[in-house]
Amino acid sequence: MTLLSLAIRFLVLLFVISEVVGAPQGKTPSAGQFIPLTRRNQPLRNVSDWAEYAKSLRDATIAKYSSRHVQKRGTGENLYADLSYSDFYGSLAVGTPPYSFDVLLDTGSSDMWIASSACQSMCAGTGNFDSxxxxxxxxxxxNFSVNYSKGYAAGTVGQDVVQMAGFKIPDQTFAVVTTTATNFLRNPVTGIFGLAWQSLAASGAMPFWQALARNGLWNEPLMAFQLTRFSNDSKAGDLEPGGSFTMGYVNESLYTGTIDYQDLPNGQASYWLQEITSMTVQGKPISLPSGSASYAAIDTGTTLVAGPAAGIAAIYAQIPGSQPGTGSWEGFYKYPCNTAVMVEISFGGPKWSVSPDDFVFSSTGPASNECYGAFYTITASGGTPSWIIGDTFLKNVYSVFRYNPPSVGFAALSEIALAMNGKAGGIPSATLGAISATSTLETSAAPTTRTSSAVVFVISAFFVTLVSFVEV
Incomplete structure (x- = not known):
């Protein structure tokens, strides 16, 4: 092992310790907190399983952004897509006393939704909420209800104390679901935490994050994500450290250079919209329309990247040997696996690269040189965005969502952030995210705190690092 790699591993460990135990004054403001994310690894699939999974992802994104659900978009159209397939989640706490729940952090919707204990066998194993x-x-x-292309969810709307990352809203409005379609939820995720703007909320409630920012409870009016990559790691476990989510500040150790902010087009505070101003594939520009026809929703709750048929076709036209998929693969494109595809996207500022590792969605088998790309086709209508930019892109940047002025910012990942890709470590436990707060889990009579779970995480990270040193 080189001295440089040893230094990077040491810096990663220092980052984990500083984030969990507390960074020096000025680096982590008192009115800004962090929570660790967990990444759920994808299961092993055969060729037909991958085809069905691809179709499900496409159907789910269409359902999430369908014009048929414009008035209800935030209530759950995303749940079929997000709860079943998305990879990254964190934790929050609800009630008095507070109980912890794992939820997907979704910048593509605005409502909070958790499964009720009354959901019984349909929601079993997810640590559900007992009001x-x-x-x-x-x-x-x-009443609350929503239908999906392959399922449904229904329940009631209520209010309670909600805490996340050390912040508290005493009367947050959210939905408590009492019934869903069979196998609708995937353990351990219990629900969704919408991080888009209030205008999308079917309940009409102001989202948790927006209330904090509007009331000046953050040192800086923004929140930020760093997501890790495990898709190309054959040794990844079922659950892996997924990165971090900060409220009220940005973590300067996770990015390099400056954050390029671009305002939301025309001040449209609904989705976190950005206009794609240019895109290159294999170094060659593709033609894109200007204005709203190239608006993109920056969506942590979507796994891949979806776009209009003409734009997606233009991408694959730059990849020799690519062909449109058929059957369950409709909307996707296949291409030779030995082609390293490099896509660069600009939203009015710098060009941001999508790694070839993230462009590959799946291969059709070990004996085949046929891969399917992570960019696929959907049809937008009814004022919904033409492009949906999900985790395929977001794993390559440090992303910041700013309340005032309403804008999205991106920055290049630092060496410390990049070194976290594919690295095993302790899995964050469900906590309030506040050093002084205590969160009682439904499955245990013993309280857990961020400090205690953080110590486990630091010890685990140190053990992994130590084992690596010994192996060398």
Whole structure:
């Protein structure tokens, strides 16, 4: 092992310790907190499984952004896509006393939704919410229901204390689902935490993050994501450290250079919209329309990248040997696996690269040289964005979502952030995310705190690093 690689591993460990135990004053503001993310690894699949998975992802994205659900988009159209297939999630706590739940952090929707303990076998194994155990829960006597292309969810709307990353809203409105289609949820995720703007919320409620920012409870009016990559790691476990999510500040150790902010087009505070101003594939520019026809939703709750048929076709036209998929692969394109595809996207500032590792969605088998790309076709209508930019892109940048002025920022990942890709470590436990706060898990009578779980995470990271040194 080289001295440089040893130094990078040491810096990664220092980052974990500083984030969890507390960074020096000025680096992590008192009104800014971090929570670790967990990444759920994809299961092993055969050729037919991959085809069905691809179709499900495409159907789910269409359902999430379908014009048929414009008035209900934030309530759950995303759940079929996000809860079943998305990779990254964090934790929050609800009620008095507070109970912890794993939820997907979704910048593509605005409502909070968690499964109720009354959901019984359909939601089994997800640590569901029991409103009768919370002394502060209020039933708003408002029904909640949503249909999907392959499922449904229904329940009621209520209010309760919600805490995340050390911040608290005493009367947050959210949906408590009591029934879903069979096998609708995947353990351990219990629900979704919408991080888009209030205008998308079917409940009409102001999202948790927006209330914090509007009321000046953050040192800086922004939140940020760093996502890790395990898709090309054959040794990845079922659950792996997924990166971090910060509220109220940016972690300067995770990016390099400056953050390039681009305002939301025309101040449209709904989705986190950006206009794609240029795109190159294999170094060659592709033709894109200007204005709203190239608006893209920056969506942490979407796995891949979806776009209009003409734009997607133009991408694959630059890849020799590519062909459109058929059957379950409709909307996707296949291309030779030995081609390293490099895509660069600009939103009015620098060009941001998508790694060839992320451009590959799947291969059709070990004996084949046929891969399918992570960019696929959907049809936008009814004012929904033409492009959906998901984790395929976001794993390659440090992404920042700013309240005022409403904008999205990207920055290049630092060596410390890049060194986390494919590195095993302790899996973050469900906590409040505040050093001084205590969160009681439903499955245990013993309280857990961010400090105690953080120590486990640091010890695990140190053990992995130590083992690596010994192996060398």
């Amino acid at each position: 009768t155990k919370s002394s502060t829960f209020k039933n708003l006597n408002k």
